[in-house]
Amino acid sequence: MAPQVTSLAQLAEENSLHQKFIRDEDERPKVAYDQFSDDIPVISLAGIGESGSQRAEICRKIVAACEEWGIFQVVDHGVDSKLIDDMTRLAREFFALPAEEKLRFDMSGGKKGGFIVSSHLQGEAVQDWREIVTYFAYPVKARDYSRWPDKPAGWRVVTEAYSEQLMGLGCKLLEVLSEAMGLEKDALSQACLEMDQKVVVNFYPQCPQPNLTLGLKRHTDPGTITLLLQDQVGGLQATRDGGKTWITVLPVEGAFVVNLGDHGHYMSNGRFKNADHQAVVNSNSSRLSIATFQNPAPNAIVYPLKLREGEKAVMEEVITYMEMYKRKMSRDLELARLKKLAKEKRLQEEELQEKNKLKSCKGLEELLA
C-alpha cells in the first residue's frame, strides 16, 4: 500500500491535485461550496426548558426537520459563545502547528485519538482532503489524556469544557426526540446506556482542484446525533435522493448543525432520517468544522423503541451498537473494494479498446499503401 500522507500543507501549495485524492466522476461535487440553500431549518431553542406552547412549537419544528432531512440547525442553544470562539481559535492554532508537532499524536495504526490526514479508517482507495484531530471525551472514566494534544496552550481545558456543554445540549435534544416518539423524556438517553462522546475537529486546507475531490466523502454518521459547528466558509452538503442532487447548508454564525445518525434512525423505526451528507472543499480558503458525535455505549441495544400502529420494524433482529457499527464498516469497505475493482476493470477495457483501435488503423494503412 502507498504510504500515508502525513500533512496536507505542501500538497495544498501545488498547482494540481495529488492522484490519491482524485475521486471517480460520480463522486465529485455537483454543487459549489458557496451555493447556499436555506432548505435546512434554523430553529431557536429559546424557551425549550419551559413547558407550554413555546416548547411544543420548537419540538414540532425539530420533528418535521428530522422526518424530512434528518438535519436542522439550532441557535439560542445555551452553549457559551466565548467557549465556541476559544474552541475554534485553538483548533485553528493546532492545525497551524508544524507537521512534526501534530504527528506527536499520530493516530495511524488504529490508535484511539490524535491527529491524522484524511481518515482513521483503513482500506480507502481515495483519500479525503482533510486533516483531523480527535478525542474521546465520554465516558469520563475512559478518557485517555495521553492521546489529547498538549498544544496549543489551553487545549485540554477548553476541549473539556466544550465537551461538557455539548453533552448537555445533546441530551436536551434527545429529550425532544424521545417525546416526539411518544415516550418518556429520558427514553433515548437511557437506551444509550452510558452515552459516549467523540469530538472530531476537521480542517480542510485550500485545495488546488476542489472539483475533483471531497473534503469528506458521502456518509451517514453512525451514532444517535451529531452536533456540528462550522465556520462561515461553507462546504457541508446534504442529499435526500441517494446522491443525485445536493444542497449546501447555509453557514449560520454561532449555530450548531444537528445531524441524525444511524442509531437515531433505527431507534425511531426509520421515522427520523439519518442525514446523508458530505463536505466539499474550495481553492479560496481553508475551512474548519467541529463534529461532536453523541453515541450509545458499545453494548447498548439497537432496536426501534416503539412501533406505531400498523408499522413493521425496520430491523430484522436486535443487535448491539458495536455490532451495528461493525456491519456498517464492513459494508463500507466492501463497497470501496468493489468500486476499486470496477475502476480497474474499466481502465483495462479502455486500454484494450485503444489497442484494438490502433491495430485496425494500422491494418487500414497497410491496405491503402
Ligand SMILES: O=C(O)CCC(=O)C(=O)O
Ligand atoms: O465538515 C463538515 O461539514 C462535515 C463533517 C462530518 O460530516 C463529520 O465529521 O462526520
Ligand SMILES: [Fe+2]
Ligand atoms: Fe458526518
